[in-house]
Amino acid sequence: MDSLSSLRQLIQTHPLIDNHAHNILSAAAASDYTKYPLEQIVSEAQGVALINATSTLPFHRAAEQLASLYQCPSSDWDQLKASRDQLVQRDYESLIRQCLEGTHVLLLDDLLTDQDVESFDWHDRFTASRTKRIVRIEALAACVLSATVRKGSVPSQTADISGFRALWESFSQDFSLQISDAIDDPAVVGFKSVICYRTGLDVQPTEDDDTEPLLRSFARTISAATVSTPRVEDKPLNDWLVRQTLNLLKSAKTTQPNKPLQLHTGLGDNDINLLRSNPAHLQSLIAQYPEVDFVLLHSSYPYTREAGYLACVYPNVYLDLGEVFPMVSRDAQESIIRESLEIVPTTRLLWSTDGHFFPETFWLANKQFRNVLEKIFVDYVRNGDFTIKQAKRAAIDVLFYNSNRLYDLKEQVKIDSSLSVANSLFSTSEVDLLQAFIQSNPDVKYIWMQFVDYTATIRLRMFPVLEFAKIARKQRRIGVCMALLWMMQDDSVAGGSSTGQFYMIPDLSSLRRNIAMSSRSATVMTWWKTEDGEPLEECPRTTLLSLTNKLQDEFGIKAACGFEIEVVFLKPTTDPSTGEEDWGATTTNHSWSQMTRETRTMLPLLEEIVETLASVDIHLEQFHAESSPGQFEFILPPESPVTAVDTLIKARQVITCVAEQHGLRATLHPRPYPFAAGTASHAHVSISPPTKEASFLAGVLHHYQSIVAFTLSGDTSYERVKSGIWSGSEWVTWGTQNREAPIRKISPGHWEIKSLDGLANMYLAMSAFLAAGYSGVKEDRPLTVKDCGYDAATLSDAERSTLGITTKLPTSLSQSLDALASNKPLQELLGLNLVKNYTMVKRAESEKLNAMDEKTRRKWLVERY
Template sequence: MDSLKHLIQSHPLIDNHAHNILSRPSATNYTKYPFEQITSEAHGPALQNAPSTLPLLRAANQLAELYGCAPDWTAVKAARDELVQRDYEGLVRRCLEGTHAVLLDDLLSDEDVEGFEWHDRFTVSETKRIVRIESVAEKVLAGLSKDDGSSLEKLRGEFVRLISEAIADLKVVGFKTVVCYRTGLNVQQPAEDAVVGALSRTLQQDGSYRVEDKALNDWLVLQTLDLLKEAKVSSGVNKPLQLHTGLGDADISLVLANPAYLQPVIAQYPEVDFVLLHSSYPYTREAGYLACVYPNVYLDLGEVFPMVSRDAQESIVRDSLDIVPSTRLLWSTDGHYFPETFWLGNKQFRQALETVLVDYVNRGDYTIEQAKNTAAEILFHNSNKIYNLNQQPQYTSSLPVRSSLSSTDALDAFMRANPDVKYIWMQWVDYTATIRVRVFPILEFAKIVRKQRRIGISLAVFWMLQDDTVTPEGSTTGQFYMEPDLSSLRRNVGIDSKSATVMTYWRSEEGTELEGCPRTTLQNVTNKLKTEHDIDVTCGFEIEVVLMKPVTNANGDEDFVPCVRNHSWSNMTSDTRRMVPLLEEISDSLASIGINLEQFHAESCPGQFEFILPPNSPVAAVDTLLKARQVVVNVAEQHGLRATLYPRPIPKAAGTASHAHVSISPATKEDSFLAGVLEHYPALVSFTLSQEISYDRVKAGIWAGSEWVTFGTQNRETPIRKISPGHWEIKSLDGLANMYFAMAAFIAAGYVGITEQKELTNKDCQYDAATLNDTERAALGITTKLPKTLAQSLSAIESDRTLQDLLGPELVKNYCIVKRAESKKLSAMDEYTRRMWLMEKY
C-alpha cells in the first residue's frame, strides 16, 4: 500500500489543460484579479461570499503550509504578497513541482500574463499549446475591413488557413472551444445565411470582436472538426478538441453545459478525439457514459480541484471511475493567473485519488498493481498518448519521497520510466573529493537493492589519495559495504551510455551506520538540527567551471588554455556567443534528468561560466551538485573541451569557487546559528577550502570573501554573505571540497550556536574588512583572520573538540591525515605538473 501511496503522491504529471500565469507586477493586483477566485467561479458582489465557503477555507489552511503563515485568509494574502515580491519565480517553481509538462491554452488573455515559453523553465518538458478557436476567429474578424465584416468566405478562408497552420505546428497539440460558455453544447449545423447574419453582431461597443451568436459559434466548431478529421484521415495527424463542459462563471447556461448535448456531434466525427474538460461537473456521470461508449471521448478531471469540497472531489473521482476505462481519464489543473491554482489543484487531486484508490484496494476492487497503473495512466500516460507527446516520466528529487517506500519499488518505478537503462554506476566520494565508481548490469544491481548480495569496498578508502596510494597511517584490512540511495538515481546524459548513477551510504559489516561516511555525516547533523530544534535546512549550489581546450605549449608539453579569450562577467561577447549552443545543451541535458537550472551566465575568468542549481535538502542538494558537474563535464568533452573546477586555472584572472546557499526555517534563531558558524569558521574552512591551491582565493579585493571572519548583508567581500533572514551564501568554498563534509561542518557549527544559545557579537559588515583598521574592525566584532594555508585550517579543526565530536573524531583524524599527505605529494611537484595533475582530476 505504501508503494501505491508513494506513486500517487510523487508520479510526474502532465497537466493537459491550463492557462498563463500572471507576471509579477500583476500577481498582487487583487482589484483586477481577486485572489479569492482560486476557489470560486463567482465574480463581482457574489465573490464577497467566497471566504466563508469550505473550498476557500480549506485552501487557506493548505496555503498557510506553503507560505509558512497562520491559516487566516488575511495572513495568507499578506504572506503571499511578501513572497511574490521576494521570490516570485521561486513560488512558481514550488507550485509546479512534479509537473512534467503543461498544455497551455494561452489565448485566455494576452494582458498581464507571462508569455507561452516563459513557463518552460518550471517543467521537465517544453510547454505545448492548446489553440482556442474562438480567439482565432475573433483575431480574423478584427483583421477584416468593415466592408468585409459580413463576408463569410473571407472569414472561412482565413480561419481555415490559421487552423491548418496550427495543426501543422509541432508546438500545438490540441484545440479548444468555449462554445459551452457562448451558446451551449447543443451544437448543430447552422444555415449559411444565419452565419452571415451573425457576423454583423460580433462587433462590440469597445471596438473588439466577440463570437457569441449560436449560428457562428456552432459553425466554427464544425469547421474545426472537419479540418481535424481531414488531418487524421489524410496524414494521420491526431490533435484532439477540448470542450469546456460543466461548471463555469455566471456567463454559462448550466443546463446547456451538459455534455450529453454533444452526443450527436461525437457520433458524427469518430475520427476526432474529444476531451470533455473540468470533470463536466455536475454532469460527471453523463460525461462518463460518453467516455465509456465512444472510443473517441476522454474525460478530463480538472477545475473542480480546488473549486469544490473534499467530499465532492472524492465523489467526482468515484463517479468518473463508475464505468469509464482508466485509459480514458486525463488530469489537468485548469491552473490560471495564480501559480497557487496549480499547487492546490495538484495537491488536492493527489489527496482525493489516494483516498479513493486505497479504499478500492482495501475493498478488493483493485489489486495494488491495478491501482498503481490506474493512477499512472490518469496522471501521465493517457495525456502523453492522446496528445502524442512522446515523453518518458522523469522522477526528480523535487518530488516528495516517502521514507516507507521500499528500494525495490523505487527501482521498479525508475525502470518503468527508463526501460533502456542497462547499467548502474554505484558511486561514492572519498576524502580527496574523488568520485569513485563501480558499474553493475541492471540485474546485478537489482540483487543489491533486494539485499541478495553486498558490495564490499576496502577500508583503505579512508586513507587513499587520488593516485590510489594509501597513507602510512592507513590500513588495507577490512571493508565497508555500499548501500544505494535510490532517491539519487538518475540517468547518465551527455555521454553515449545506457546507464544511470546512484549515490551510496557506507555501512558496517553489521549493516549499521559507519562513522566517516560523507553522506551519513551530513544527514546526521541535518537530522539533529531538525529533531532537537525543529529547524529545516535547505541548500543550493552554484557551479563555476572554466572550459579549457587542450593544446601543446611552447615546450612541447600538453597544456590547457581557455576556450575563449574575448570574455567578461555577464557579458555576451563575440567569443561567448560561440559557446551558447554548448551552454544550452548543458541546460537541456540537465533538464532531461530533472535538474532545472535557475540561470547560467558568463563569469569573469576567460572561459568561465556559472550554472545555478535548484535548492533542496542538504544531502539531495549535494547529490544534485555532483550529478550536474558530471553532466557539464560530459557535454564539454563531446565538444573537445575540459571543464575544470581548479581554483585558479589562470593566475592573473578571477578564481573559481563553488558557492553554496544555506537557509534555515524558521529563521527565528538565525543569530545563534550564525554566531556558531562564525566562532567555528577557521575550523570548518579545513573542509570548505580543502587544498593548498584553494587558499589562493583568500585575498582581499577579488570578491572571494576577503580575509576576515565576518558576515555582511549582500556583501561579497565577506566570507558569509547574508541574503535574507536565515539565508546565507558561503564564499569560502571551492570545487575541490568534499561537499558532504563541507556542508556538514557548516551546519554543525550552526547547530552548536543554537544549542548553546550563542549571542551574535559580530555586527553586519558593509565593507571589505581588510580595508578597515583595527579599531574599525573591533567596533564590528571582527577579531579573527581566515586561515591563509591548509596547515592553519587543519590545525584549527584538530583543536576544535566541539566540531570533532559532532562530525566524528575518527573522521576528522583520518581526514587530516589524508589532506596532509595529499599536500605533501602536491608540494613536491613543480607548478606545471601540479596544475595539470589537478586540472585533469577536478
C-alpha cells in the same frame, strides 16, 4: 537518520495517486449552489436532510479548514461561500490547482454524470501525469440499452418472453464488445460497479442453467427504458453485468495490463440499501474469480472490519480508504484507519478522495487523510508497533505505490533524497523507481554506482542492469574496502588498514542517465552501510542527511542548498620547444557578464550544456561569463541539502562531458591562472523559518576556521582567498550583500558561502556548515559580529574591533586542519572517526602536492578536478 519528523514530512509531502475520483464542475456551474449544494462536500445527505449537515462535526471541521483555503477571516458558511465565489470568478483554475497540489495522477470514474463537468483529460493540467479512466459498467450498459431502444424494436411488456431473446443477444454482445474495447484502451486502468446502489452486493457468483430469469430481468429493464432514462436496477441483469465484466477481465489477464474491478461498498446516499452494502456479501464472488483484483471502495464504512477481513484472507482484494474523508468526524476517521490496519496488509490499502464536482472535496480529503495517517503512524512508532522504517514503507505504499502496482500505471515520482530515504528504507519503492526508469530509458544497459571519497574524487562501480536490479532488491550487496577512507587521488593510501569493508546501498532518487558520452548507462549515488546494515559514520552523504534531520527534528528548521558552478574551459596546447602537452585559455578577450567576440564563439558549447542538463531534469536558473579567461558560471536551483549536492555532482559531470566533446577541459581548479580571479563553487544555504538565523550564523562564525578545513580543502584553495578579488577576503565576518565577506547575507535566513571551491567534498562542506549552525542554535549563541559593509581587510584594527571582527581566515590547509583538530564540539557533530580519517587523508595529500613543482601541481589538479 530515522526520525519522527522525517516520517511526518514524508506523509505530508509524498505525491499521491488518487485511485478513485470523479470530474470537477465547469466554471459555469461551479457556483450553482441550487443545483450543486456546497454542503455536499461533507455529507451524502440530499434534499431536506442536507440542511442538517451544517450541524455535524465534519461540517464544522471542514468550515474551519476551508477558511484557511479561501483566506477568509471567518468560518461562517455564508461568508465562506462569498469568498469562494470571488475565487471562482477571479481564477477558478488556480483554486483547482491549489486543491490538487500533491496529486500525481487521478483515476476518474467519468460516467457519474455528463452534465456541467469537465472532460476527464481536462484534469491533466493539474497533475504530474495524465488522468486515467475508470469505466462504470452500469453506465455503459445504460448506453447500450439506449441505443437498442432507439432502434424502435422493443416488444410490448405483454409480449411473450421469447420475443426479447434476439434483443438480449444483441445487447449482451454489444455490452461485451464495449467492455472489451475498454480493456484494450490504454487510457482505461480499471472498471467500477455501483451494483451496491442498484440491487446490493449479494451478487450471484455463477450462471444459472435456467436463463429465463435473466431474460425476464432484461425484458423488464429494456421495457422500462422505452418510457424513461435507462437505469439498470434489476438483480439478475445487474449480477450478469458484473459477472460478464469479470469473465472478460479474466480472459484478458494474459494479454493486457492488470485492470481491477472497483465496487462501491458501504457509505452512500439514501438510494442505497445499507444492509446489502456490506462487502461480506461479496465473499463467494471474490472466491469465484481469483484471477481478478477487487477494490472495495470507500472504506466500506460502516463495514470496515468486514472489508478488512476480505483483504486479509483473499490476495485479490484491496481496501480503498476514501470518501470517509471528510464525510465523518476526526475520531471516526482515526477509527476507520485503525480498523483497516488491524489485519489488512499495508500493501493492499489504497488511497482515494472520491473527489467530485467541487475541487475542495479533493483538498479536504487529502488534507484530513494525511493528518490522520500521520497521527496514527506516529502513535504506532511510539508504541513500538512500527519502526520508523516500517511506517515510512507503509505510508508511501498507501499513498502511491500500491495503486501504482495494482493498476499497472508505471508511474515514476521524483522524490527528495531526504524523503526517499537514504537508509534504503524503501526497497520495494526503490525497485519501482528502477523499473519505471528502465521503462522510460530502455536503451540504458548499465548502472554506475557512485561514491565520493574524502579527496572529492568520484569513484564508481559499473553493473549490467539485471545485476544492478538484484542490488536494488537487496538480493546482493556490494562491498568496498575500508581502505577507501584513507585513499588519495592516485590510489595511494594515507594510513589506516586494508582489513574490513563497508557496503554501498543505491539511492534511486538520484538515478539519472549518463549523457554527452558514448555510453548506454546511468549513474546513482550511494549510502555507506556497515556489515549489520547500519549507517556508516564515515559516509559523507549520511553525515549531511543526519545533520539536516537534526535541525528539522530538534528545532523545526528546514535547510536548503543551491550551488553556483564556476568552471574554466581550457583548450589543449603543446610547447613547441619541448613537445609537452598542457592546457591554455580558450578565450582571452573575456570579462564578467560580457559577451565579447571571443566569448560568443563559446555560445554553442554553453547552450548545449544548458539543454543537455535539462534533458536529465536539471534546470539552470541562469548562466553567464565570469571574470577569468574562459570562465563561466552555471547556477543551480535550491533543493534539500543531499539532493542539492547530488545534483551538483551530476551537473559537473555533464559539463565536463559536453566540454570533452568539443575538445576542451572544464576545470574546477581554484586558481588556474595566477594573474586572474580564481574559481569558486559558492553555495547558497537557507534555513526556514529564519527565526533562529542570528544564533545559527553565530555558530557558523564561531567555527568558521574549522569549517574552512572542508570548504577550502587544498593548499591551492588558499591562493584564491585574497582581498580585492571578490573571493570573500581574509577575515571571518559577514555582511549584507557584501561580496568581500566570507559569508554574504542575501535575505533573512539565506546566506552565500564564498570560502568554498571545487576541490571540496561538498557533502562534507555542507555538513560542516550545518553542524556549526546547529551548534549555534542549540547553545543559543549570541551574534557578536556585526553586519560588515566593507572588505574587512581594508579596515583598521579599531574599525574591525568595533564590528566584532577578531579572527582571520586560515591561510593554509594546515592551519584550518589544526583548527579542526582542536574543535571537539564540531568533531563530535560530524563524527570523530570521520574527522580523524579526513584529516589524515588531507595532510598526506598536502604533502604529496607540495612536493611537486608549481607547473606539475597545476596540471595534476586540472586533470583531476
